[in-house]
Amino acid sequence: MWARGALTGIAAAAAALGAAEAVAVATGPRSAPLVAVGGVVVDHVPEPVKSFAIDLFGVHDKQALIAGTAVLLAAYAAAVGVLAVRHFWSGMAGLALFTAIGVLAAASRPNAGPAAALPSLAGGLVAGAVLALGYLGPRPVIRDEPGRRRFLWLVGGTLAGAAVVGYVGRQLAARREVIAAREGIRLPAPVSPAPAPPPGADLGIRQLAPYATSNATFYRIDTALVVPQVPPARWTLRVHGRVRHPFTLTFDQLMARPMVERWVTLACVSNEVGGDLIGNARWLGVPLGELLDEADPLPGADQVVGRSVDGFTCGAPTALLRDGRDALLAIGMNGEPLPLEHGFPARMVVPGLYGYVSACKWVTELELTSFADFDAYWVPRGWSAQAPVKTGSRIDTPRPGGPVRAGQVMVAGVAWAQHRGVSRVEVRVDGGPWNEARPAGTVSTDTWRQWSWRWEATPGEHQLQVRATDGTGEVQTEARADPAPNGATGWHTVRVTVTA
Numbered sequence: 001m002w003a004r005g006a007l008t009g010i011a012a013a014a015a016a017l018g019a020a021e022a023v024a025v026a027t028g029p030r031s032a033p034l035v036a037v038g039g040v041v042v043d044h045v046p047e048p049v050k051s052f053a054i055d056l057f058g059v060h061d062k063q064a065l066i067a068g069t070a071v072l073l074a075a076y077a078a079a080v081g082v083l084a085v086r087h088f089w090s091g092m093a094g095l096a097l098f099t100a101i102g103v104l105a106a107a108s109r110p111n112a113g114p115a116a117a118l119p120s121l122a123g124g125l126v127a128g129a130v131l132a133l134g135y136l137g138p139r140p141v142i143r144d145e146p147g148r149r150r151f152l153w154l155v156g157g158t159l160a161g162a163a164v165v166g167y168v169g170r171q172l173a174a175r176r177e178v179i180a181a182r183e184g185i186r187l188p189a190p191v192s193p194a195p196a197p198p199p200g201a202d203l204g205i206r207q208l209a210p211y212a213t214s215n216a217t218f219y220r221i222d223t224a225l226v227v228p229q230v231p232p233a234r235w236t237l238r239v240h241g242r243v244r245h246p247f248t249l250t251f252d253q254l255m256a257r258p259m260v261e262r263w264v265t266l267a268c269v270s271n272e273v274g275g276d277l278i279g280n281a282r283w284l285g286v287p288l289g290e291l292l293d294e295a296d297p298l299p300g301a302d303q304v305v306g307r308s309v310d311g312f313t314c315g316a317p318t319a320l321l322r323d324g325r326d327a328l329l330a331i332g333m334n335g336e337p338l339p340l341e342h343g344f345p346a347r348m349v350v351p352g353l354y355g356y357v358s359a360c361k362w363v364t365e366l367e368l369t370s371f372a373d374f375d376a377y378w379v380p381r382g383w384s385a386q387a388p389v390k391t392g393s394r395i396d397t398p399r400p401g402g403p404v405r406a407g408q409v410m411v412a413g414v415a416w417a418q419h420r421g422v423s424r425v426e427v428r429v430d431g432g433p434w435n436e437a438r439p440a441g442t443v444s445t446d447t448w449r450q451w452s453w454r455w456e457a458t459p460g461e462h463q464l465q466v467r468a469t470d471g472t473g474e475v476q477t478e479a480r481a482d483p484a485p486n487g488a489t490g491w492h493t494v495r496v497t498v499t500a
């Protein structure tokens with residue numbers, strides 16, 4: 001019976017915390033009782049205790065505090081549960097005290113409004129309901145000796161429910177906080193703005209991918225099950241490893257640095273021939289080369305590993321990041337702070353390399369190492385450590401099988417060869433001679449360009465093919481290759497039926 005009492009008390013406390021986290025989605029994460037009580041403790045412990053805790057737990061001091069608070073709370077809740085077996089109302093009084101501590105802690109936080117009390121109050125009510133369910137009524141599970149199953153259901157169900165509600169609540173609350181922080185950011189004006197795309201860079205043809213890809217339509221690829229929620233106030237970038245001068249940058253320090261803005265076309269290595277895992281955006285950020293120069297890499301540090309808060313890593317050649325190309329530690333995308341899914345508050349963007357080796361989102365570390373010493377995330381999974389973007393081209397219109405009327409047909413698409421540039425685009429019909437397509441203007445070799453070609457279409461089944469030539473004169477290869485291990489190749493081929 002005592003064990004049942006203790007377990008019921010703990011289940012009630014868990015339910016209280018879960019409910020409180022859910023309510024805190026509306027009232028703000030700092031009104032959640034665990035965080036509020038933790039905050040009060042942090043603000044009031046004497047300095048020697050604080051530095052002792054930091055020495056002991058290092059960067060995990062916050063987690064240690066939350067864990068410690070949770071253990072104390074569980075012990076207290078177990079005691080309340082045991083007490084309530086004999087004197088139900090004394091147990092309830094213990095619960096009321098515990099609720100009051102949460103309310104007072106939340107209300108005493110800086111800038112707390114009256115709503116800050118709500119999560120703890122809701123938690124207290126829910127815990128009271130769990131206790132009443134367990135101890136009162138005609139068949140209280142606490143005294144129902146044969147009712148072992150019923151008891152385990154009550155405790156197990158309450159704990160599981162509390163965990164789910166609490167986790168989802170915490171996630172949503174963190175998201176709200178980060179969204180608010182993102183909305184509060186004013187992007188600095190670039191000292192070197194992005195060039196305006198020349199008139200005609202966007203041909204404005206229906207079904208053709210626009211020259212500039214919007215944030216809302218930009219492809220998203222990552223391993224994150226839940227989008228990492230990184231508040232800028234807690235973000236830092238640590239530049240370390242094989243360098244002479246390791247340093248750490250806060251978000252404010254990053255924002256205070258001179259920024260450049262550049263158009264860069266980002267492509268995913270998994271993009272199939274004809275696929276749409278590619279987009280062109282205007283990125284605002286600090287040149288990675290400058291950060292690396294300041295860190296001063298040691299000889300042999302031929303790889304820069306970007307590491308994300310979620311543990312993902314990508315590895316790019318140090319020399320390439322320092323060769324003067326517009327490799328950026330980016331904070332802005334198309335004039336806005338990075339969207340959460342695209343790496344807020346900061347990510348890497350490197351012209352000419354596939355995303356998986358270079359475009360680390362939610363990046364918090366740049367570690368200088370060597371390719372011999374470290375394999376980034378996708379390398380042990382069968383993808384190449386070195387992955388320059390391959391020359392590619394795509395037919396966007398007409399669509400495969402789409403209705404095409406005989407006569408003049410506009411064939412159009414995009415072509416890319418980041419950092420080498422596209423010098424020529426050709427189209428052919430039914431394996432015939434290659435025709436010069438007209439490449440539209442673009443801002444640099446780091447971006448894709450649209451192209452178009454007028455076709456005199458005759459009725460029947462036809463096959464259209466495209467190939468691009470890069471700035472070095474190399475023609476896009478016809479050889480078909482899968483995306484693994486370092487990018488698909490082959491000419492995009494579209495079959496259409498032309499009607500008279």
Ligand SMILES: Nc1nc2c(c(=O)[nH]1)N[C@H]1C(S)=C(S)[C@@H](COP(=O)(O)O)O[C@H]1N2
Pocket residue numbers: 218219220221222223224266267268269308309310312341342343354355356359360361362
């Ligand atoms: N943290 C993190 N960054 C990441 C990835 C990831 O899984 N996690 N995926 C990479 C891959 S494979 C690509 S193609 C690009 C895609 O960036 P986007 O989602 O902004 O288009 O992000 C890169 N950066």
Ligand SMILES: [Mo]
Pocket residue numbers: 221267268269270354355356
């Ligand atoms: Mo990718």
